[in-house]
Amino acid sequence: xxxxxxxxxDLGELGDLGQPGEPDLPGHDHGHEHDHDHDHEYxxxxxxxxxxxxxxxxxxxxxxxxxxEWLRERGILAINLMSSPGSGKTTLLxxxxxxxxGKLALSVIEGDQETDxxxxxxxxxxxxxxxxxxxxxxxxxxxxxxxALRTLNPPAGSAVxxxxxxxxxxxxLFDLGETARxxxxxxxxxxxxxxxxxHMFRSADLVVITKTDLGPYVNFDAGRFGACVGQVSPxxxxxxxxxxxxSGMASWSGWLTSMVPGPAH
Amino acid sequence: MHELAIAxxxxxxxxxxxxxxKISEVRLEIGALSGVVADSLLxxxxxxxxxxxLEGASLQITEPGIQCECRACRVIFAPEDPGxxxxxxxxxxxxxxDVKVLSGQQLTITSVRVx
Numbered sequence: 001x002x003x004x005x006x007x008x009x010d011l012g013e014l015g016d017l018g019q020p021g022e023p024d025l026p027g028h029d030h031g032h033e034h035d036h037d038h039d040h041e042y043x044x045x046x047x048x049x050x051x052x053x054x055x056x057x058x059x060x061x062x063x064x065x066x067x068x069e070w071l072r073e074r075g076i077l078a079i080n081l082m083s084s085p086g087s088g089k090t091t092l093l094x095x096x097x098x099x100x101x102g103k104l105a106l107s108v109i110e111g112d113q114e115t116d117x118x119x120x121x122x123x124x125x126x127x128x129x130x131x132x133x134x135x136x137x138x139x140x141x142x143x144x145x146x147x148a149l150r151t152l153n154p155p156a157g158s159a160v161x162x163x164x165x166x167x168x169x170x171x172x173l174f175d176l177g178e179t180a181r182x183x184x185x186x187x188x189x190x191x192x193x194x195x196x197x198x199h200m201f202r203s204a205d206l207v208v209i210t211k212t213d214l215g216p217y218v219n220f221d222a223g224r225f226g227a228c229v230g231q232v233s234p235x236x237x238x239x240x241x242x243x244x245x246x247s248g249m250a251s252w253s254g255w256l257t258s259m260v261p262g263p264a265h
Numbered sequence: 266m267h268e269l270a271i272a273x274x275x276x277x278x279x280x281x282x283x284x285x286x287k288i289s290e291v292r293l294e295i296g297a298l299s300g301v302v303a304d305s306l307l308x309x310x311x312x313x314x315x316x317x318x319l320e321g322a323s324l325q326i327t328e329p330g331i332q333c334e335c336r337a338c339r340v341i342f343a344p345e346d347p348g349x350x351x352x353x354x355x356x357x358x359x360x361x362x363d364v365k366v367l368s369g370q371q372l373t374i375t376s377v378r379v380x
Contacts, residue, residue, distance in 0.1 A: 047289055047380045048379050049376050049378050051375070051376045052278070052279070052282060052374045052375065052376055052377060053373065053374070054278055054373065055278075055372060055373055056274050056275050056278060056293070056373065057271070057372060058274075058278055059277050059278060059281075060274060137270070139267060141270070169267070169300070170267035172300055173267055173271075173299075173300050173301070173372075174267075195353055195354070198353035198354075199298070231356075231362050232353060232354060232355075232362070234361075
């Protein structure tokens with residue numbers, strides 16, 4: 001942009017505006033020894049271009065960073081749990097709450113479009129919980145989690161498990177300020193979900209395969225699933241479990257406990 | 266349909282930087298790995314800008330290419346189009362999928378034009 005009069009060098013805009021007697025375009029020389037009390041001799045866009053170079057989600061990212069610092073100051077672990085609807089997030093949280101009772105203080109932020117049904121389940125399992133209803137929204141964002149954290153007021157050295165809205169697409173884009181991202185996939189969803197929803201799986205720190213007790217009934221191929229995870233997210237760890245039989249729950253609880261910051265861990 | 270939230274984020278970002286100023290054009294970079302569909306964003310842009318200083322502004326979207334660095338052999342390469350026949354796997358010519366994305370995840374407002 002020309003700093004003198006604010007007209008642009010952008011040839012895409014000025015390319016067809018050249019007038020006889022004006023400098024050839026491209027080239028569009030700027031002498032500008034003149035003041036601006038006269039009409040320009042060529043058609044002129046009065047606007048000015050302002051360079052921003054700013055992330056579109058900068059506001060969410062800033063709030064997420066504030067959440068992260070708030071959590072770090074208190075030595076609190078925050079896990080963003082994401083999956084398709086029905087893959088077993090709430091059941092895993094119920095079982096985790098039972099298994100870690102007396103060992104690790106847990107609280108839960110529940111995200112759903114509607115209803116308090118999940119919060120009721122978590123509360124019955126003995127856990128502090130805040131329900132967020134997003135209405136038409138398809139994901140949680142950092143502002144929602146900030147409000148929920150203030151309401152929950154989790155104790156230092158505890159873990160907050162954030163159950164995102166069931167959706168393998170949108171939540172991948174929104175940083176909540178979490179310490180780690182966990183993506184769940186149940187054996188009934190098949191083995192190719194990581195390839196079909198690569199953005200989600202690529203963002204995962206840990207992939208949890210759930211409902212392994214149903215594996216034999218649906219011919220789940222664990223090797224093939226692992227290969228698909230490896231192709232889009234080679235750095236992600238994988239844990240297989242069944243919250244019904246308890247198989248694999250020790251690995252999950254162990255991972256969760258090891259992630260809690262602070263001298264006690 | 267997170268593009269509506271993206272469009273609202275865009276309006277917030279611009280109106281906070283340039284409060285009260287009428288915007289005639291917004292230029293964005295949306296990488297192929299950003300998880301945002303340009304057509305959906307165009308659709309949501311009119312809804313999100315209604316009644317704001319961006320109402321009626323044109324939206325220009327460019328898509329920067331994908332560039333990755335292989336963590337196994339350290340080569341910098343441009344993988345196949347993730348929407349193409351090779352699928353979503355960012356695969357280095359050496360065969361490793363353990364890659365760091367250098368470009369392609371952009372979701373950036375590059376500039377705006379103030380009317």
